[in-house]
């Protein structure tokens with residue numbers, strides 16, 4: 001029997017297991033090339049410009065490591081015009097969740113893909129309605145270990161699902177990669193999806 005092994009057609013410039021799993025879910029296997037860039041926002045930089053810039057910088061850094069088309073992405077939570085990234089520690093995580101408790105916020109995820117068509121990117125905003133969360137729940141949630149590497153200090157796909165009343169927008173974008181927009185960009189770069197479609 002012939003062993004039919006498909007080679008990856010995309011390099012993922014990310015250490016996020018969520019992004020790899022989301023791409024696998026639409027039939028895209030990747031070569032993983034994590035990159036290290038400065039993620040500090042610039043003074044006065046709007047949140048959508050910030051996440052788009054980081055997604056492009058991650059893709060650009062990855063393109064130095066791979067000859068394949070490269071995907072970079074960035075997710076941030078935005079509340080009252082403030083950009084919330086990943087928590088530095090328990091105190092920071094608790095502060096972020098208290099600021100989101102019982103309120104509506106936006107999650108912005110940008111995706112950028114470099115390839116034969118040049119650098120293409122898209123940015124997706126999702127509205128998230130969170131119920132009130134008691135201080136004891138915030139402490140118990142930190143102890144699970146889930147919030148530590150998540151923007152805004154929560155994971156909608158995990159234990160924090162019980163805090164999320166509803167969303168308007170893209171669930172996959174909140175988890176780390178907007179799959180509809182990503183598929184569009186990959187097709188334009190000639191990267192095949194599960195159905196073999198290329199742009």
Ligand SMILES: Cc1cn([C@H]2C[C@H](O)[C@@H](COP(=O)(O)OP(=O)(O)OP(=O)(O)O)O2)c(=O)[nH]c1=O
Nearest residue numbers: 014015016074075150151154155156174175176
């Ligand atoms: C709001 C939210 C964020 N997240 C995650 C998505 C991102 O992985 C992370 C935000 O951090 P990012 O800096 O976007 O990504 P990352 O550091 O995990 O990976 P890399 O920079 O190497 O690509 O938060 C969830 O998994 N669930 C959620 O509900």
